[in-house]
Amino acid sequence: MGAAVARHGGPPHGTVIGFTHEDEDTTAALHPAERRLMATLPVSRRDDFRRGRAAAARCLTRLGTPGPVLADGRLPRFPDGVTGSISHRDGTAVCLAATDVRIRAVGVDIELADVLPPAAAHLLCTERERTWLEQRAGNVGDQLAALFSLKESAYKALCALGVTVRGFKEIECPVGLCGGFPITGSVTVRGVRLETGGLRSARSVLTWAVART
Numbered sequence: 001m002g003a004a005v006a007r008h009g010g011p012p013h014g015t016v017i018g019f020t021h022e023d024e025d026t027t028a029a030l031h032p033a034e035r036r037l038m039a040t041l042p043v044s045r046r047d048d049f050r051r052g053r054a055a056a057a058r059c060l061t062r063l064g065t066p067g068p069v070l071a072d073g074r075l076p077r078f079p080d081g082v083t084g085s086i087s088h089r090d091g092t093a094v095c096l097a098a099t100d101v102r103i104r105a106v107g108v109d110i111e112l113a114d115v116l117p118p119a120a121a122h123l124l125c126t127e128r129e130r131t132w133l134e135q136r137a138g139n140v141g142d143q144l145a146a147l148f149s150l151k152e153s154a155y156k157a158l159c160a161l162g163v164t165v166r167g168f169k170e171i172e173c174p175v176g177l178c179g180g181f182p183i184t185g186s187v188t189v190r191g192v193r194l195e196t197g198g199l200r201s202a203r204s205v206l207t208w209a210v211a212r213t
């Protein structure tokens with residue numbers, strides 16, 4: 001997926017992105033404090049946690065800011081001076097991070113494409129998004145996954161800023177701005193403007209949201 005991001009022009013300006021995949025041995029990438037934190041988690045969460053922290057370690061190495069990435073509740077706590085976000089799905093983990101002081105928060109999310117039933121649009125989408133989906137020809141599973149993923153990315157960035165969103169419909173994706181994929185553009189939620197983007201790869205949808213100063 002890293003290659004797919006590079007082909008699309010790379011991650012948002014000022015950020016770095018790191019991935020890990022289930023076939024990699026990521027154990028050694030973890031900081032001892034991350035290993036201790038992982039040991040406190042339910043067994044069912046540990047593989048995802050390890051892959052996510054290993055993806056974060058790749059970002060932190062490139063940023064020259066060593067970990068650990070611990071947690072405040074479920075929210076990842078990056079080292080001072082770093083803002084970042086983590087997502088994992090189906091054996092792949094991704095981290096988006098930045099040290100640029102003009103980046104206040106980031107959110108990243110990865111979802112399997114084409115798994116949401118069309119009926120989920122009623123739960124997730126605003127009226128404008130549903131109208132946009134209805135105008136798409138053929139299977140809208142990818143677009144629905146993209147809308148859902150972008151809302152999750154935006155939610156994560158907003159959480160990092162202490163902004164609480166009450167429901168998926170409070171975040172309206174930039175469906176008016178592009179013909180193809182409804183995730184590139186900007187979204188404003190509760191006064192916070194988020195630059196948004198992402199891409200579709202073989203089986204997944206990757207999205208991000210970036211709040212700049």
Ligand SMILES: CC(C)(COP(=O)(O)OP(=O)(O)OC[C@H]1O[C@@H](n2cnc3c(N)ncnc32)[C@H](O)[C@@H]1OP(=O)(O)O)[C@@H](O)C(=O)NCCC(=O)NCCS
Nearest residue numbers: 048049052074075076086087088151155156159165167168
């Ligand atoms: C928190 C949430 C976004 C996680 O998404 P997910 O698809 O279940 O899981 P992902 O793999 O994409 O992300 C998990 C990672 O997100 C991070 N995370 C968890 N809660 C977070 C939060 N509130 N804010 C930012 N990041 C968070 C963590 O790093 C976590 O990984 P870790 O536990 O290994 O550290 C999701 O469970 C959720 O609550 N969504 C919001 C639902 C909602 O109310 N939506 C309405 C507005 S969109």
